[in-house]
Amino acid sequence: MREAPQLGGVSIPRGDGSRTIRLRRGASISDLADKLETLTNFSVQPGALVTALFHLGEMATATESLDEATFQILGEELGYKIQIVSPEDEDKELLEGFGLDLEQELEDEDDSDLEIRPPVVTVMGHVDHGKTKLLDAIRKANVVAGEAGGITQHIGAYQVWTEHDGIERAITFIDTPGHEAFTAMRARGAQVTDLAILVVAADDGIMPQTVEALNHAQAAGVPIVVAVNKVDKEGANPAKVRQQLTEFGLVAEEYGGDTMFVDVSALNNVGIDELLDAVLLTADAGLDLRANPNKDARGVAIEAKLDKGRGAVATVLIQSGTLRVGDAIVAGTAYGRVRAMHDENGEAVEEAAPSRPVQVQGLSSVPRAGDTFLVTEEDRTARQIAEKREAVERNAQLAKARKRISLEDFTRALEEGKVDSLNLIIKGDVSGAVEALEESLLKIEVDDSVQLRILHRGVGAITESDIDLATIDNAIVIGFNVRPDVKARERAAREGIDVRFYSVIYSALDDIESSLKGMLKPEYEEVQSGVAEIREVFRSSKFGNIAGVIVRSGTITRNAKARVIRDGVVVGDNLAIESLRRFKDDVTEVKTDFEAGIGLGRFNDIQIGDEIETIELVEKPRG
Incomplete structure (x- = not known):
């Protein structure tokens, strides 16, 4: 060469x-x-x-x-x-290297290969507007009771059956979390869905998260059915909800638009069948819901967690193909063989067709919410894809973490000392919650003198290795719906590691924000404490020039910081009141309208008519 x-x-x-x-x-x-x-x-x-x-x-x-x-x-x-x-192109190129061109695969499919599949529906809306209660009514199960703070913390996926035009039809529901910190996961929910149900409370109307959810659904280009909930509550005004939503491009059919609005009461089980009918009518009218079940499965991990008895468990939604027990799969950076599959009721299933959500066991690690999964012919191929993805992800994280620093900045940083940083290790029960917590923490705004560094995040109990890492890097460990094992607890107590536990995301955000603001170096501002006018200058061979003054305002205090001002111009700065006397007595302070003698140490450039101003540095409160 x-x-x-x-x-x-x-x-x-x-x-x-x-x-x-x-x-x-x-x-x-x-x-x-x-x-x-x-x-x-x-x-x-x-x-x-x-x-x-x-x-x-x-x-x-x-x-x-x-x-x-x-x-x-x-x-x-x-x-x-x-x-x-881009990450998408990167992954596409990686898979093509293994002979897997998923886009080409879809293009090559013939109409005769495709079969009708159930619609995948995401339920979205503002917190407290009754999304989880609505899903309860639909699937006759109680999820709300187990939620901390009454807020859905995890993504779940469920399939229900309903009679429509005399035929039993299946609908798959994805339940997206309600709190605004889970925006990223809610967006993912909209990307895997065919149709969205927007839940709006009839007594509350449009709220910030309603608009946020609507934006996600519209950005994903999916049809929307509006469920006007709590219609039997006092103060309910379903007509007002219809009117408000016209401003966002959702015009009800009764107003001449093409959006179906259904009045429901999740609490009293009113209007549920009508809502399911509306979903199927909307899906049939505007969507081509077909997929090829006769090939290797492809889909998305909706949620994943580490189960004590079963290892890594991922809830996956099959988008095309059929997933079977024994298949070699790769989901993000996790790989393995499908050891067992269960439906939402915990029943074992042998195979899952398109639009079917199932829990999968057998993965090597916990994938992230939103990771794509696919079946490969061999275990080795799945492992190699996962390892390559992991290497790419690690390098991307390192690039993200690298703070660009110029030579000038580097020199200045050496001179001024190390920048303060708050180091965190985040462990949670499910990957979606960990990811959302990390994103929210990184959005906390404090000034440049403090950095927030997330050293490690993971799913599962807090382990001894987490405490080891925290010991080395002086980090705080955050447990979100998880606790340390016995060894980790003992090690944390021995090493004095701060381990904090949370079950609601915004409690964690509030605490960390307070900690960050507590680390900020105090900011000081100058406050004038006194002004004295020089009436006479006394020469002393021993003490230099002494200023005979009268205090015009405030109080002059011995050892206070001072400056000399002549005709509005500072002629001496960073001085100190080294001696302060009234007549022959040393005093600590002299108040307004009293006379005194002031010595400014070695500074002798003083004249009659000059002003001596004393200042204090007062700490500014942080906003």
């Missing part, structure tokens, strides 16, 4: 700005060097690129994951366009 030409004293092939280099998220300088070699057929040493980056005011090692902005700067210098591949 040829030697590259010199650029800035190092050997790097120069581009003309027209060629594009595609890099994955979290790539390193070594990856860029490999891509340059392939593109130009020149030998490129990673060290040369490190040097080039150094000259641009950035420091990085050859194997360190870099962010997009750093690559853009380096690419511009070298004459190449650097394109960071």
Whole structure:
């Protein structure tokens, strides 16, 4: 391979700005060097690129994951366009490397391969408007009673059967959490769904989360059926709800629009059958709900948790194909063989067709809510895909965590000392809650003097290794609906590690925000405490010049910080009232309208008519 030409004293092939280099998220300088070699057929040493980056005011090692902005700067210098591949494209390319082109697979399907599948419905709306109660009424089960703070903390998926036009039809429901901190998971719910039920309380009307849920559903391009709940409650006004929603493009059929509104009472089981009919009518009218059941299964992990007796358990929704016990599957960075499957009632099932939600056992680890899953022919392929995804994810996290720092900033940071940081380890019972908590914590706004670092997040009980990590990095451990095991509890007590437990997400957010604000260095502002006018200047061989003054305002205190002002201009700053006397007595303070003698130490440039101003530094309260 040829030697590259010199650029800035190092050997790097120069581009003309027209060629594009595609890099994955979290790539390193070594990856860029490999891509340059392939593109130009020149030998490129990673060290040369490190040097080039150094000259641009950035420091990085050859194997360190870099962010997009750093690559853009380096690419511009070298004459190449650097394109960071999106996570979706990245995963698509990864799967294509294993001979799995999912888009092509769908295109190749013939109409004769497709069979009708049940609609997948997401129930969305404002907290307290009765989404969970509505699902209770639909599936005759009580979920609300077990929820902390009355708020749904987990995503669940259920299938119900109803008679429609004399035929028994299935509908799959996804229950998305209600609190605003779960926005990310609610958005995921809208992405896997065919149709959304927007629940609005008839006595409450449109609320912020109603609009938020509506935006998610509209962004996903899914039809919406509105369930006007609590119609039998005092003060209920279903007509007002219909009127309010017209502003958001949802016009009721009775007003000449095409959105079905159904008045229901989840508490008293009113209007439930009509709501299910409306769902099926809307689905049949505007959607082509068909999938090929005769192939390897593809779908989405709706939720996942670590079960003490069963290991990693994932609730998956099959979108096409049929999932069977014994299949080799990969879901995100988790892989394994399907050891057992259960439906929402805990009944064992041998196979699951499209639109069927099932709980799957047998995965190596806990996938994240929203991870796609697919069946592979061999266990080895599933493992390799999972390992590659994990490596990509780890590099992306490292790039995200890397704080870009210029040489000037680096020098300044060394001079000023380390930036304060609050280190956290988050453990929760389900992956969706952990992810939502992490996202919400990272949105807490404090100034740049304090950093929030999440060192580790995971699903399951707090373990001894979590405490070890917290000990090394002086971190706080947050347990969300989980507790430490015996060894971890003893280790935490021995090491003095702060372990906090929460069951409602906003309690955790409030505590961490308070802790962060408590870490902020106090801000001080200057407050004038006294002003004295110099009436006379006494010369002393022993003490220098002494100012004979009269105090015009406030109080002059010995040892107070002071400055000398002449004609409105500061002529002496950062001084101190080193001596303060009234007649022959030393005093600690002199109040307004009293005379005194003031010595300012070695500062002797004082004249009659000058003002001596004393100041105090007062801590400003944080907002």
